[in-house]
Amino acid sequence: xxxxxxxxxxxxxxxxxxxxxxxxxxxxxxxxxxxxxxxxxxxxxxxxxxxxxxxxxxxxxxxxxxxxxxxxxxxxxxxxxxxxxxxxxxxxxxxxxxxxxxxxxxxxxxxxx
Amino acid sequence: xxxxxxxxxxxxxxxxxxxxxxxxxxxxxxxxxxxxxxxxxxxxxxxxxxxxxxxxxxxxxxxxxxxxxxxxxxxxxxxxxxxxxxxxxxxxxxxxxxxxxxxxxxxxxxxxxxxxxx
Numbered sequence: 001x002x003x004x005x006x007x008x009x010x011x012x013x014x015x016x017x018x019x020x021x022x023x024x025x026x027x028x029x030x031x032x033x034x035x036x037x038x039x040x041x042x043x044x045x046x047x048x049x050x051x052x053x054x055x056x057x058x059x060x061x062x063x064x065x066x067x068x069x070x071x072x073x074x075x076x077x078x079x080x081x082x083x084x085x086x087x088x089x090x091x092x093x094x095x096x097x098x099x100x101x102x103x104x105x106x107x108x109x110x111x112x113x
Numbered sequence: 114x115x116x117x118x119x120x121x122x123x124x125x126x127x128x129x130x131x132x133x134x135x136x137x138x139x140x141x142x143x144x145x146x147x148x149x150x151x152x153x154x155x156x157x158x159x160x161x162x163x164x165x166x167x168x169x170x171x172x173x174x175x176x177x178x179x180x181x182x183x184x185x186x187x188x189x190x191x192x193x194x195x196x197x198x199x200x201x202x203x204x205x206x207x208x209x210x211x212x213x214x215x216x217x218x219x220x221x222x223x224x225x226x227x228x229x230x231x
Contacts, residue, residue, distance in 0.1 A: 033218055042117075042204050043158070045218035056218065089156060093219075102219065104150075104158035 002027065004094050005074075006105035013112050019079040019086070021108045025094030031055075032075045033102060034067055037089040049075060082112045115140045117207050119222035126195050127230050133180075134190045134225045136205030144210035147181065147188045148219070153201040161203070164188065166210075192227075200229045 005024040013019050025032050030051055035043040048056040049069035060067065064082075069075040079086055089109045093102035116139045126132035138147070149161040164172045164181050171179050176193045192199055205222040 035218075035221075040223075042119075042221035042223045043219070045220065048218050059218065091158060093158075101160060101163065103160075107156050107158075109156075 004029075004092055004103050004105035006090075006092050006108050008108060009106065011108055011110050013082050013110065015083060015112055016081050019082050019110055019112075021077040021079075021090050021092075021110070022074045023077070023092030023094075023105060024074040025092075026096075026103055029094035029096045029103075031095045031097075031102075032069050033093045033095075034075075034077050035091045035093065037091060037107070039088075043091060046077075079110075082110075084112050086110060087112045115142075115207050115209070115220045117205050117220050117222040119205055119225050121225045122223075123226040123228065125228040125230060126192075128195055128197060130195055131191060131193045132195055132227065134192075134203050134205075134227065136188045136190070136222055138186050138188065138205070138207050138220075140186070140207065140209070142209045146208045146210065147179075148206040148208070149177070149179070149188075149190045150204045150206060150221075151199075151201045152204060152224070158204075162190065195229050197229050197231065200227055202226050 032049045034046040037043045045059040047060050047067045064080045066078045089107045091107045093104045095102040118137045145166045147164045151159045151161050162172050162174045162177050178191045180189045202224045204224045206219040208219050
């Protein structure tokens with residue numbers, strides 16, 4: 001039973017390019033969460049999605065960031081026109097229905113050069 | 114808004130000794146969950162222990178135990194018989210209870226870097 005899978009593990013983008021981060025939840029999980037971790041910081045909640053629905057995006061920056069969790073396929077966190085300040089580790093977590101525990105992927109480290 | 118505070122940026126302990134990591138939180142909710150996560154250099158977030166706020170009994174998982182003081186909003190982690198493999202960043206996290214399906218997002222503290230000295 002595979003855990004939460006994130007890819008790529010490392011992503012390098014030039015300023016102004018787009019970054020797409022993918023997350024496949026654990027089998028049977030229908031709830032996905034994205035977090036961002038800046039250097040020397042804890043994880044900060046960004047967005048909570050269920051299949052085809054955004055439930056809570058209170059932690060998402062208002063511009064350039066978007067997330068989706070389609071009926072088929074992985075959840076995608078998309079960052080348009082990246083800037084140096086977007087450099088961070090981005091973690092995805094998933095949970096099942098009425099489950100108190102979220103399981104984390106290994107994260108994607110985004111570096112903007 | 115909920116906040117989680119870890120006041121110890123770094124802690125050091127001798128191998129086989131006991132160490133306690135501190136965590137305080139602020140919330141107006143009465144029902145919630147508290148967690149300790151471990152993040153080794155691999156960056157993988159590993160759940161160490163979980164506490165439900167409605168349970169008075171402190172959670173225990175092998176060498177890991179918590180001291181949950183609901184009135185004081187304190188949630189410390191005790192690691193007994195420290196091992197070299199315990200070296201990592203430790204994050205305290207809060208999540209409010211949710212009556213629907215799934216779980217709300219976690220609020221994390223800034224972490225404590227635990228060093229184990231051989």
